[in-house]
Amino acid sequence: MEKQKSIFQCSNCGAKFPRWIGRCASCGEWNTIEEVIISRKLGEKTSPKIIQPPLIIPLNEIIIESNLRIPTNINEFDRVLGGGFVPGSVVLIFGEPGIGKSTLLLQILNAIGSECIFISGEESYEQIKLRAKRINIASSKIKILCETNLDSISNVIENEKANFIAIDSIQTLVSESSTTTPGSLFQIRESSIHLTEIAKKTNKVIILIGHINKEGNIAGPKVLEHIVDCVLTLEGERNSELRLLRPLKNRFGSTNEIGLFEMSQFGLLELKEPTKVLLSHISINNPGIAFTSFVEGARCFVVEIQSLVTFTSYNIPQRNVNGYDFKRVQMILSVLDKKLNLNFRQNDVFVNITGGIFINDTSLDLAIAGSLFSSLNDITIPNEFAIFGEIGLTGEVRTVPHIDKRIKELVKLGFKKIVLPNSSKSQDLEVLNAELFFVEKVSDAFDVIFG
Numbered sequence: 001m002e003k004q005k006s007i008f009q010c011s012n013c014g015a016k017f018p019r020w021i022g023r024c025a026s027c028g029e030w031n032t033i034e035e036v037i038i039s040r041k042l043g044e045k046t047s048p049k050i051i052q053p054p055l056i057i058p059l060n061e062i063i064i065e066s067n068l069r070i071p072t073n074i075n076e077f078d079r080v081l082g083g084g085f086v087p088g089s090v091v092l093i094f095g096e097p098g099i100g101k102s103t104l105l106l107q108i109l110n111a112i113g114s115e116c117i118f119i120s121g122e123e124s125y126e127q128i129k130l131r132a133k134r135i136n137i138a139s140s141k142i143k144i145l146c147e148t149n150l151d152s153i154s155n156v157i158e159n160e161k162a163n164f165i166a167i168d169s170i171q172t173l174v175s176e177s178s179t180t181t182p183g184s185l186f187q188i189r190e191s192s193i194h195l196t197e198i199a200k201k202t203n204k205v206i207i208l209i210g211h212i213n214k215e216g217n218i219a220g221p222k223v224l225e226h227i228v229d230c231v232l233t234l235e236g237e238r239n240s241e242l243r244l245l246r247p248l249k250n251r252f253g254s255t256n257e258i259g260l261f262e263m264s265q266f267g268l269l270e271l272k273e274p275t276k277v278l279l280s281h282i283s284i285n286n287p288g289i290a291f292t293s294f295v296e297g298a299r300c301f302v303v304e305i306q307s308l309v310t311f312t313s314y315n316i317p318q319r320n321v322n323g324y325d326f327k328r329v330q331m332i333l334s335v336l337d338k339k340l341n342l343n344f345r346q347n348d349v350f351v352n353i354t355g356g357i358f359i360n361d362t363s364l365d366l367a368i369a370g371s372l373f374s375s376l377n378d379i380t381i382p383n384e385f386a387i388f389g390e391i392g393l394t395g396e397v398r399t400v401p402h403i404d405k406r407i408k409e410l411v412k413l414g415f416k417k418i419v420l421p422n423s424s425k426s427q428d429l430e431v432l433n434a435e436l437f438f439v440e441k442v443s444d445a446f447d448v449i450f451g
Contacts, residue, residue: 008033009185014223027222036186067095069252070205073111076260076270077104079297080232080245082253087163088203089252090196090227092170093208094218095234100243101209103135103267104234105166108207110137116164117156121148121172121182135267147183150175150191157198157206167195169209171219183211183219191222225249236263240356243268257297275413278303278355288375289414292357292367292388293406300402300409302386305364307371308350317346323353324364332369332391338444339395342376351404365391366419369442370449379450386415387445395442399423407434419445 008017011034015026023030072333078084085091095101102123109116109382120128128144142163147153150173156166167173171183173191181187192208199206208228209220218225225231232248236242245259260271278301279291288307293300312318321329329351336342351368353359366389374381381387389397399421400406410418411434422440429436439445 006035009036010034011185012222013187014185020095034185036184040124048277054348070112070311072108073113074108074270077108077245080247080250080253080257080259081230082250082257085164085205086229087205088200088254089229090192090199090208091204091209091223091230091232092208092218092228093232093234094212096212096216098238099234100235100261100263100268101234102168103131104245104261105168105207106132106137106142107135107267109142109164110139110302112164113141114164115141115143115160115162116166116284117143117145117160117162119145119147119148119153119156119167122168134265148172148174150194154194154198157195157204158202163204164207165204166207167209169211170195170224171211188219189223192227196227235358237356242271244357254297258299273354275302278357279413285380287378287380288371289383290367290371290374290381291383291386291410292364293386293389293409294363295402295405296362301357302399302406302409302413303364304354305367305371306352306354307368307375308438309347309375312346312348312436314348317344318348318350320348320350322351323356323358324351325360328362328365329368331393332365332372335391335393335395335442336369336372339441340446342373344372344376347376361400362390363388363406365389366397366442366445370419370445373446373450377450381419381449384414384416386410386420387419387449389419389439389445391423391442397421397439397441397445403427404429407436410434420449 008020010024010029010032012029012032013024013027015024017033020033020035024032069086071078071084093101106118109118118128125144125146128160131146132138145156153173159323170188170191173187173341174182175187175190177190195206204406214217229251230247233242233246233248241263243261243263245261247255247257249255260274262271271334290305291302292305293302319330332347333344337344349372361443367387369391370381370387386398390400403424407418407429415434417435419439421439422438439446439448
């Protein structure tokens with residue numbers, strides 16, 4: 001006979017409560033409390049566990065292997081990880097449905113070249129075979145297991161010789177310790193904790209695929225992100241072939257690097273020349289187009305910004321931004337309105353970063369302002385100009401990091417005139433084939449660009 005017992009758990013932080021409440025008392029989030037049903041047998045007695053004394057080692061006696069990382073031979077993926085997989089680590093990859101997570105996972109296992117296991121709880125053996133055939137993968141070292149039972153999967157991981165385990169997805173696993181449905185908070189928490197313990201004990205690499213919720217965050221409790229060693233997000237637009245792999249957490253490397261891939265009929269291909277995707281009209285002069293550079297990790301990219309300002313037919317003008325922070329664009333519009341008396345209040349504004357990627361670098365501010373001014377007044381920015389700089393609330397142009405790296409990349413692509421912050425004058429810049437224009441305010445930049 002079983003007695004049902006339920007607790008209420010926060011999906012954001014994992015805190016438990018005896019009853020439902022509207023706001024989590026631990027993290028402060030609203031409407032994140034969900035009921036979790038736990039079953040136990042009446043009269044069942046638990047025997048006391050024998051606890052082994054923990055192993056304590058002095059710091060100076062811990063030996064680190066010289067070849068700690070295992071590269072995957074996919075340069076873009078290795079760059080994001082920081083050089084390759086660390087033995088005993090757990091890596092979580094999440095993204096929208098159909099973005100290419102499972103395809104990337106198969107390509108990683110194939111590129112490693114050693115024995116590995118692909119565990120799927122979403123597809124059958126035949127479906128996985130069809131996917132592998134489409135991307136030309138037929139390795140005998142990749143073993144396939146279609147299973148969702150956590151105990152069976154744990155037994156396979158511990159007993160098989162393979163050092164690389166891929167699970168697609170963590171939301172499909174079921175633990176017999178709970179009667180809750182697959183994908184529930186309790187199931188995901190128990191599965192992730194158990195798999196992490198196995199990875200540390202066996203020194204094997206476990207790669208997890210995760211789903212996202214309607215807000216775009218990782219589905220499941222927040223503890224899932226805390227437990228794993230590395231969290232990677234695969235981003236991209238459905239109508240674009242560009243895929244961006246970005247680390248949100250990395251215990252063994254930087255979170256500033258990005259990996260660029262191109263979706264093709266043969267799977268995800270490393271993008272050798274991202275400029276071809278990020279720049280589409282470098283030789284065409286059109287109002288509303290500006291060129292700038294941004295830095296992610298150790299690399300610098302040149303990107304095209306497109307803006308459209310048109311008279312609105314609605315009572316409230318539209319504001320639509322793709323690829324950049326919406327509130328940041330709102331701030332730029334406010335500065336242009338206040339400091340330069342430019343009236344955007346009766347116009348719809350559309351801003352788009354080409355390539356279908358999202359950029360967090362605030363150095364795009366000045367280029368966005370220039371493209372908005374260009375579209376509003378129907379004036380073309382000469383395609384020999386490149387612009388970068390952060391805009392402050394008083395209309396000043398503030399300096400940005402990696403000035404040298406940005407200029408070299410722009411000059412390499414043929415830009416002859418570069419507008420940049422005046423505070424960058426103090427740096428020792430060596431430029432041979434371009435003219436630099438140092439500006440202090442947004443109005444100064446417009447005077448240089450538009451005359």
